[in-house]
Amino acid sequence: MIRLLLALFLCFSSVVPALAVNPDEVLADPALEARARAISAKLRCMVCQNQSIDDSNAELAKDLRVLVRERLTNGDTDEAVIAYVVSRYGEFVLLKPRFETKTMVLWGMPVILLLCGGVALVLAARRRSAGTPGSPLSDKEKEELDKLLRS
């Protein structure tokens, strides 16, 4: 029972007010802080569901935010900071996965679909214009049309 409650608590605690960045974390230099925020929004809080470390109030997220700020203060570029975090925590931490073999389908999907759809449409349009523009009316249809036009 206790374990169930604990599990419930843990799973709900991620829902609760995710109030992230605390005043004590904020860097003095606004430009550097802005870069830190932008980077944080791209990094996943590993213990949360679908939250960036910027949004999360989990301990781990806080540690990561501090880490990002430390690296930035040490003069790392944005890319270097991200590369460093990935080297420590793996690619799972990236909310926007890199373009690689394993993410080819993911990134390629919109392009492939648009291309396939476009080609299919062009082919369909060609086929349509190549065919006779509508077959002539059958006698029965003509009769029906006459009746309609007269009414």
Add this chain to the structure above:
Amino acid sequence: MIIELGHYALVLALATALVQAILPIAGARRGDRALMELASSAALVCALLVAFSFAVLTFAYVTSDFSVRNVWENSHSLKPLIYKISGVWGNHEGSMLLWLLILVFFSALVALFGRNLPETLKATVLAVQAWIAAAFALFILLTSNPFARLISAPGEGKDLNPVLQDVGLAIHPPLLYLGYVGFSVCFSFAIAALIEGRIDAAWARWVRPWTLAAWTFLTAGIAMGSYWAYYELGWGGWWFWDPVENASFMPWLAGTALLHSALVMEKREALKIWTVLLAIMTFSLSLLGTFLVRSGVLTSVHAFATDPTRGIFILAILVVFIGGAFSLFALRASRLKSGGLFAPISREGALVLNNLILTTAAATVLTGTLYPLVLEALTGEKISVGAPFFNMTFGLLMLPLLCAVPFGPLLAWKRGDLTGVAQRLFVAAAVGLLVAAVYYYAMNGGPVLALLGIALGVYLIVGALTDLVLRSGIGKADGSVAWKRLSGLPRSAFGTALAHAGLGVTLIGIVAVTAFETETVVEMKPGMMVNAGGYTLRFDGMRQGRGPNYTDETGHFTVSRGGVAVTEIWSSKRLYTARRMPTTEAGIRTFGLSQLYVSLGDPMTDGGIVVRVWWKPLILCIWGGALIMMAGGVVSLSDRRLRVGAPTRAKRAAGLALGAAE
């Protein structure tokens, strides 16, 4: 006793659904009218039984009958009445019962108002509806019985998850389900068309109002959910690309495509096969959404159900219905004759482009949502696909579509004149750029992309109105003549204009908030000030309070502008006593279309408290635009040709004659 009656009614509903699922379709094959007519009565009986069953569960909640396990788990005797009622669907079992209730309710509507449908079509549609109803009734009875009793009734319930104790969340699921399940009718019509091997304009005339209604509800549900997340979760976000949000967004995208392709089919008899396919896809995505949320395969903010047996059962439903529908489509689609020729540059062409982009967008969201799951299952590698991915891909896809939206209604059917339309939209584009320039000046600069976004939004609004202006001849014809023409336009023309303008309004809101919002995080002690959006907030202090089932701490802020106090804001943190769970109740003040958003963080050791203040410029446009889109849906739905439903045979002939005369 009454609980058992509710349970029994559900069993009877399953039996009725099985009768409705089998006999009418047999009747339709054999031309047996008595069997076909059985469908309508069975649908009505089934709806009554499920409604009774649902009423019983509601009764158990209202009277706090904790001998019912479901009530004990999700309710509390001190909870306000409205949350006792909304608690019925604030949990897995109850929400599935609500799903079923809406499904059989829609079947009953088809039974009641479908008198002028061809009888074989009606019987088949109702039978298909009953297949779905039977599957879900079985699912509820076997894996998620809300009527299960506890042997010794506890004295007090465990309370509803506090974040769900909110008016927004009380009405969000019903709206969403009305949308999701509304598409089941389109699905059933599509399956019936495939079974019958026949499809005509009357079919589209029936499917379109259902699509419109479902789409309107789904829009409402999504907007509601988004606004709820905005004010309840306490960090001012309004869309997270959370898998559960995506689950409702995918049917919306496909449904929007369906709305447009059904239009082509109704007016021009073209795109028949595609419309049938879209109807199947839309409901399949709704089912998939239900699966994703209900099976717990993605544990996220919304997923309050985690039980693999349920997951496997829903997966089976998913496979049978989606797989079955697509197989049927593959087998029978070639029987449906396509008609209606059109040039690539035409209104049909524009609607095809709309469909291409919207379905690609839906597929992109689908891939992004499922990719991490599939990749992990196949290779064991874990990746994340989050907001930055979706913003980029989805944004890029939407850009051309948004530019093309105003062109659609201005292009002629069959063969359109692109340059002519572009000239007519010149004013819209110019106004858009002008407004963006003024905004740039007012904001003292800003990112160029954001300004182009604002321009695009304004262009959408003016472009939507352009259609009405041109069709009524305002500015060219005499005032009274123009007015007469304007009021003579079909309601659907206004619906289109409203929906497209609403899209522009939403876009403006999204762009403005994304680019121009400001966030201030400070530690405050009473008497301290903070600036946001041209206003100054003074923190006056904290106050303890107590609600029916929670205690709270409220911070009081005085808002002033230029030294003059204009209003005050209360922002609080609640602790729900039953679950010992905290929530934030953000303090929100509206100024025009913008909002100040104040949320309390943790108290600091030195007596201060962390306060987050956001200025959200034009944020109300996001949901205001959704409201305008919904209004468009409702206005379109009231169009005469949809209100009268599928016309009778004689009327249809007259309609054809009219169409020929046009």
